[in-house]
Amino acid sequence: MKTIKTTFLALVLVISMATVSFSQSHSHKPPHGGTLRESGGYHIEMVSDASTISFYVMDASNKVLDDKTLSGEVVFENANKTSSKAALKKVDSGALQADLPKKDIFATCTANLTVRGKAVSVDFKNKSASEKDIEHGHKH
Numbered sequence: 001m002k003t004i005k006t007t008f009l010a011l012v013l014v015i016s017m018a019t020v021s022f023s024q025s026h027s028h029k030p031p032h033g034g035t036l037r038e039s040g041g042y043h044i045e046m047v048s049d050a051s052t053i054s055f056y057v058m059d060a061s062n063k064v065l066d067d068k069t070l071s072g073e074v075v076f077e078n079a080n081k082t083s084s085k086a087a088l089k090k091v092d093s094g095a096l097q098a099d100l101p102k103k104d105i106f107a108t109c110t111a112n113l114t115v116r117g118k119a120v121s122v123d124f125k126n127k128s129a130s131e132k133d134i135e136h137g138h139k140h
């Protein structure tokens with residue numbers, strides 16, 4: 001009886017350890033300080049600074065895909081319903097990057113990507129501008 005109990009406890013321990021390691025490897029915490037969303041089984045993180053926008057395409061454990069065939073474009077949608085597009089280019093960090101519109105302040109953007117031959121589309125809200133600036137729609 002003692003052996004059975006010990007085996008059972010060991011099994012429970014193995015299962016709970018497996019669960020812990022799974023939840024640690026599958027995290028939705030953005031590793032580059034941006035905003036992370038899931039689409040097509042990939043984790044896509046949007047990071048923007050004053051002049052550029054970058055998208056990191058990662059697997060479920062937030063490892064940036066090392067894939068030379070990654071490509072895509074970003075569509076910027078403005079509060080007044082106009083939009084503009086920019087091609088994304090692979091940069092050294094492994095991200096796909098484009099310049100932000102020079103004057104417009106976008107409300108949302110959609111990354112239309114081709115990942116390993118599959119179309120993956122994901123949209124993000126602009127969180128780096130205030131609602132007032134987004135509503136106003138452009139820089140001065």
Ligand SMILES: [Zn+2]
Pocket residue numbers: 026027028038043060
């Ligand atoms: Zn996920």
Ligand SMILES: [Zn+2]
Pocket residue numbers: 136138140
């Ligand atoms: Zn104005």
